[in-house]
Amino acid sequence: MLQRRRFLQSLAAAAVVPTLPAAIRAAESRFGALHPDPRRILDLPAGFSYRVVSSAGQRMDDGLRVPDAHDDMAAFASKDGRIILVCNHELAIDELAVSAYGPDVASIPEFVWPKLYDAGKRTTPSAGGTTTTIYNPASGKTERQFLSLAGTEINCSGGATPWGSWLSCEESFSNPGSFLGRHREQPHGYVFEVPAEASGLIEPQPIKAMGKFMHEAAAVHAASGIVYLTEDRNNSLFYRYIPNQRGQLLAGGRLQALAIVGESSFTTDNWSRLPDLRVGESLPTRWLDLDQVDRDSDDLREDGANLGAATFARGEGLCAAGDDFAFSCTIGGRARLGQVFAYTPSAHEGTAQENDRPGALTLLAEATENSLLRNADNITLAPWGDLLVCEDTGAHCGIVGIGPDGTQYAVADNAYSNSELTGACFSPAGDILFVNIQYPGMTLAITGPWPAV
Secondary structure (H helix, E strand, C coil), rough: HHCCHHHHHHHHCCCCCCCCCCHHHHCCCCCCCCEEECCCCCCEEEEEEEEEECCCCCCCCCCECCCCEEEEEEEECCCCEEEEEEEEEECCCCCHHHHCCCCCCCHCCCCCCHHHHHCCCHHCEEEEEEEEEECCCCCCCEEEEEEEEEEECCCCEEEECCHHHHHHHHEEEECCCEEEEEEEECCCCCCCEEEECCCCCCCCCCCHHHCCCEEEEECCCCCCCCCCEEEECEEECCCEEEECCCCCCCCCEEEEEEEEEECCCCCCCCCCCCCCCCCCCCEEEEEECCCCCCCCCCHHHHHHHCCEEEEECCCEEEEEEEEEEEEECCCCCCCCCCEEEECHHHHHHHHHHHHHHHHCEEEEEEEECCCCCCCCCEEECCCCCEEEEEEECCCCCCCECCCCCCEEEEEEEECCCCEEEEEEEECCCCCCCEEECCCCEEEEEEECCCCCC
């Protein structure tokens, strides 16, 4: 299992990632050819099937409706054998009509108002947040569903914690005030923690020490409690948050940005690098302290780059991959079709001793016109040791597997709409792959002959 070895040990042996023709979507894959779905939702290999877990607009158990724009999510084990899914909904301030409490202000129940992070002066409340779904894997049925975080904006990606919570990240940056007739009472651009065991709407508390910027994803280093963070900007940074107390993120900590040892400035995008950063190439890293991380101006990444931090082309999905952390850059690479990197922490991660044994940054994959993978976004580790990557191409999005030897293969394909696939994650038992179709907003539970672990 990948949890007991490094993904990079095998990948580093592959000098380059083999490129495969795009026709593989309908031809060969690790699981065989993908077959057209008669329901026109998702194409899968033979022997695989899906159930619909959640659909936008359905009435939930709290009387609200399932919001639109399903994005990243995580699956947690419940004490009674059920699976708890906590799912982001990437909704902006002007999308109240497709929120859980729309279609207008008059429709918002009174119990919701005190739990909104940003009520928008009771005229334009923020529409984003999370839903929590209780799924019974034995019956294949959704047993309970409710809104768990409300009044946030553009909750895109996030990450699960080892202590049983979901970090929901706002891919937003805004300050209080009026905008095009809409009223914000709170600043946005934060991370919010949602306990998996929440039974209803939580009290929303932004973790301001984790920075105010266009957050994307988060992943936790289990040994230290350090949280790694990506940012969805063309010139984004790769961050880490060292909490003062492990598992107590609201208790404060230090925010830092990754840099390359010996480099005062470094870009990973390969857009104009000569020579290119090569697949399999590893670079020693260092970390830079960032000041005033909760600010009114959206320039934290520029300050970091001026200090010498490395920049990435739209950092997006992020997950733990054994001892490493894999993350995607959606428009990285000379063809601007995406990259996948891995950060390998130091044996002394987050301490003064890490300078003696620094961590490393490695380019795992770079998409080209001839590769299967395009515009990598959400990413997850499969139980059998491969990375599964959701694509965000703007059309014909799928899930692509990347093996430790660098090979790529098709897992699923949305041939029926321009919606991206999001939120891929496995059940705690590793036998169900959950994935979202962002629009019109749907969660699927995929089962089938997954490889033996």
